[in-house]
Amino acid sequence: xxxxxxxxxxTVKAFDTPNDGGGSITIKAYNVPxxxxxxxxxxxTEGDTTYTLAGVMSILSYRYVDADSTIKNGKPYxxxxxxxxxxxxxxxVSDSPGIAYAQxxxxxxxxxLIFLIVFSTLVLVFIQLAKKDPEGLYIxxxxxxxxxxxxxxxxxxxxKPTFFVHGLLGIxxxxxxxxxxILRRVAKKVxxxxxxxxxxxFDPIVMTASQETVKQAYTEAGRPDAYxxxxxxxxxxxxxxxxxxxxxxxxxxxxxxxxxxxxxFAESLILAETGHSVGAIQIAGTTxxxxxxxxxxxxxxxxIGEEMxxxxxxxxxxxxxxxxxxxxxxxxxxxxxxxxxxxVLGTVGAIxxxxxxxxxxxxxxxxxxxx
Amino acid sequence: xxxxxxxxxxxxxxxxxxxxxxxxxxxxxxxLQQDALTWYSVIFGFTMLLGVDSLVRFHYxxxxxxxxxxxxxxxxxxxxxxxxxxxxxxEVRFGDAFNINSSFMYFYNTILIPLQSTMFALLAFFIAxxxxxxxxxxxxxxxFLLVTAVxxxxxxxxxxxxxxxxLPNLTSWILNVLQLGPMRGIMIGIALGTVAMSLRLILGIxxxxxx
Numbered sequence: 001x002x003x004x005x006x007x008x009x010x011t012v013k014a015f016d017t018p019n020d021g022g023g024s025i026t027i028k029a030y031n032v033p034x035x036x037x038x039x040x041x042x043x044x045t046e047g048d049t050t051y052t053l054a055g056v057m058s059i060l061s062y063r064y065v066d067a068d069s070t071i072k073n074g075k076p077y078x079x080x081x082x083x084x085x086x087x088x089x090x091x092x093v094s095d096s097p098g099i100a101y102a103q104x105x106x107x108x109x110x111x112x113l114i115f116l117i118v119f120s121t122l123v124l125v126f127i128q129l130a131k132k133d134p135e136g137l138y139i140x141x142x143x144x145x146x147x148x149x150x151x152x153x154x155x156x157x158x159x160k161p162t163f164f165v166h167g168l169l170g171i172x173x174x175x176x177x178x179x180x181x182i183l184r185r186v187a188k189k190v191x192x193x194x195x196x197x198x199x200x201x202f203d204p205i206v207m208t209a210s211q212e213t214v215k216q217a218y219t220e221a222g223r224p225d226a227y228x229x230x231x232x233x234x235x236x237x238x239x240x241x242x243x244x245x246x247x248x249x250x251x252x253x254x255x256x257x258x259x260x261x262x263x264x265f266a267e268s269l270i271l272a273e274t275g276h277s278v279g280a281i282q283i284a285g286t287t288x289x290x291x292x293x294x295x296x297x298x299x300x301x302x303x304i305g306e307e308m309x310x311x312x313x314x315x316x317x318x319x320x321x322x323x324x325x326x327x328x329x330x331x332x333x334x335x336x337x338x339x340x341x342x343x344v345l346g347t348v349g350a351i352x353x354x355x356x357x358x359x360x361x362x363x364x365x366x367x368x369x370x371x
Numbered sequence: 372x373x374x375x376x377x378x379x380x381x382x383x384x385x386x387x388x389x390x391x392x393x394x395x396x397x398x399x400x401x402x403l404q405q406d407a408l409t410w411y412s413v414i415f416g417f418t419m420l421l422g423v424d425s426l427v428r429f430h431y432x433x434x435x436x437x438x439x440x441x442x443x444x445x446x447x448x449x450x451x452x453x454x455x456x457x458x459x460x461x462e463v464r465f466g467d468a469f470n471i472n473s474s475f476m477y478f479y480n481t482i483l484i485p486l487q488s489t490m491f492a493l494l495a496f497f498i499a500x501x502x503x504x505x506x507x508x509x510x511x512x513x514x515f516l517l518v519t520a521v522x523x524x525x526x527x528x529x530x531x532x533x534x535x536x537x538l539p540n541l542t543s544w545i546l547n548v549l550q551l552g553p554m555r556g557i558m559i560g561i562a563l564g565t566v567a568m569s570l571r572l573i574l575g576i577x578x579x580x581x582x
Contacts, residue, residue, distance in 0.1 A: 021401035102397040109394050116390075119563070123570050172411065174565040177572070181579040204422030205415060209580065233429045234422030238483070240490035252440045266494060273497040287561045289554060297505035298497075305557045309564030312571075312579050320576050328567035335559060 010090065014079045014098030017065055019109075022073040022102030027094065029062040029081055038084040041066065045077050057081060066098075073100050111371045118334060123327030130323025137322045144283050144301035145314050148182070148259075151281045151300075152189040155256030160280075161196040162186065163255040165246055165271060166210065167262020167286065168239060170203045174309055175287040179261035180206075180213050181312040182285065182303075186259055187217035191226060198249065199232040202242050207234045243267040247274045260284040260299070261308070264291045272298035285311070342367070379575040386573035427451070453478060519545060 009031040017024040027041055041064045042051035057064040064081075071077065076097035083090045130137055155162045164183055169176050183199065190197040199214065201207035211232045218227035235245040247270065250258070258275040260268070260282065268284075268291040275282045276298050284295035285303030295302045303311065306328075313321035342364075349361035389407065392400040430444035454475070461473030468475045508514040525531035526542025571577035 019396060021396040021398050102401075104395060104397045106394055106396050113394055116566075119566055120570060123567055127576070170411075170415070174568050177568065177577075177580050184579055201422070203415075204418035204420075204425075207422055207425060208418060213579075230425075230428060230432060232425075234425040236426075237419075237422075238487065240487040241483075244486070244490050248440070248443065266491065269497045269501055270490065270493055273501055287565075289557050289561065292557070294501065297501040306560035306564035309561070309568045312568075312577055316579075321571065324567050324571050324576060328563050331563050331567070332560065335563070 010083065010092050012079065012081050012092045012094045014077065014094040014096065016099060016101050017067070019103055019106040022100050023069075023071050024065055024067040025071060025077055025079075025098035025100050027057065027064045027066060027079050027081065027098065029057065029083075029092070032059075032062050032083065033085075035085055036083050037086065039064075040082045040084075042080045042082065043068075043077055044080075045075060051078075051080050054079070071100050073102055075099065115335075119328075119331040122330045122334070123324050126327035126330065127320050127323040130319040130326065134319035137319060137326060139310075139314060139322055139325060142303070142307050142310070142314055144285065144303045144307065145182075145185075145311055147281075147283055147301045148185055149189055151257035151259075151283055152186060152193055152195065154281055156193040156195040158256040160256030161198055161253055162190050163246075163250065163253075163258045163275075163280070164197065164199040164210075165258065165260045165262075166199070166201050166203070166206055167260075167264045167288075168202045168242070168267075169263040171205045171209055173263055173287075175261075175263045175285075176203075176206055178287075178308045178311050179285065180209055181315065182259065182261050182308075183210060184213050184217045185315050187214040188221050191218045191221035191223040194223070194226065197231055198253065198255070200242075200246050200249065201232070201234045202237065204234050207232060239265065239267060243270050246271055250274050250278050250280070254278045255280050258282045260286075260295070261303075262286065263288050269294040269298060275299075375578070375581060378581055379578070383573055383575060386569070390573075519549075 010033075011030045012027060013030070014025055014027050017026045029039065032039075036059055039057035039059055039062065041054045041057050043054040043066060044051045054066050054068065055064055066077070066079075076099050078097050079094040081092050081094075083092065152162055164186055166179055167173075167175060171177070187197060197214070199210050201210060211229055214232055215224075215227050215229070218224050235242050250271075251274065255275075255278065258280045260271055260275070261284070264271070264286055265288070268286070268288070272282060272284060272295055282299040283301045283303070284299040285308040286292065286295060287305050287308060289305065292302065292304060310325050310328075313325045345360065345364045345367070349358075349364040352358070353361040385407070389404055392403045395401065426447075430447045432438075433441050433444045457473070457475040457478055458468045461468040461470060461475040465473050467473075470476065502520070506513065506517040506520055508517050522538070523542050523545055525534065526538045526545075531538040531542070568577060572580070
């Protein structure tokens, strides 16, 4: 009798998985005793006489998402969950059928949408302000970008080539696009100083983009005849094969300046240390935060994260571009303000909660859940 | 004129659609981003041929001019032909070049993987040489770095606990408070920089990628 009362409290609900493109039903069990060892989910639909196994429900969350390819939107599905206890098995049927639907708006991304609107507005406002008052914009000095001319100049004086090493991500990465901007600047200087350049690529799409970028830079420098497509080479799509290839070229060609730009992984230090061993001046730039310490230790200059992404604005010095950087800075200030409010709210809420008043903590937790 | 305007229009339309689809899970919008990545993969497959062409030409030039280290190019051609021939033969024989019993996978497992492991292993030596330079107490900043690094390194090994039982806790505090705060600041900066750059690209303000 006691067992019956205990098990009869278990309820199972089947409902449309929220914020998805349909084809998925979530099954959730409530009031499940801790002694359950296993829970299996069975499904049937109209026309079926028996239930078929759908999957295993987690006994930590008592939640199962049925995203089987046979699930059709708008069709009712009935679920039964078998709870395995040490000495018995209890079957509980969902109180109503689950029906999958596709949603037109993902509510879980509301905070992202709000931030996107605020941030985009700030950037657009500052772009407009920059158009009106180009002189009113200040952007701090970025030594690594200022050192490009010095590095290429040194390479020219030594009569050595300049190397530009792309990272391992493709053209879809923002860091790779920023690297192309920096390559354009480097290639223009190289063309002006009439010194050789070698650009190594991990990705063939980046290689073709690099070829166009260098070609354009040589044209801008008034030296289109000096452009050689064969100096922008593809090496391999294997991480350490690429590393070995670049290291081999560094050791044989002994470049005077090396630019390591893009997203790097474990090969970052191997490349930077080899560059250091051949005596080259090295300017690195990456958005891979894990690799920044390695570059800081081994390179002469480093573009840290967002500095790299601001490179095109810094190099171009166009008011509209600088305005977008200014807008991004204000976006950062807005975010810092939100974080600050959150810290104060959470801290005061925790203090008040320990004193017996949990109202502020509830507000804080609701805000956290929203984000 | 059109050389610039058409790519800018494609970038704007694609960018706006992808941003909108991020918030709309309903078909066909929910799958558009995935579809775009599939198209990217198809384009990537074709550009790989350009990459191989570039590599073959680069080594041909080195061989023809007898440039420094030209004999490495012979090794390249040997490896390239070996991979190509064994790949084709394995595909014909097993229906899949990546079959575990194929000659292609034999060479991959016995030559390429050990070579890659060797390259990765070099990292240990490079960490030692870079650390030596970075941790030299030349000024107050480098001294702070040296002291912190010593505490963290000792706190991560049993001997650190033996020296002072609170050293692992101090290490955790350095990693989770002193280190994590600035690291998150860098992450936020990168994320915002990426959004700002994406906006510049979508709106056609950033055009350097067009050459």
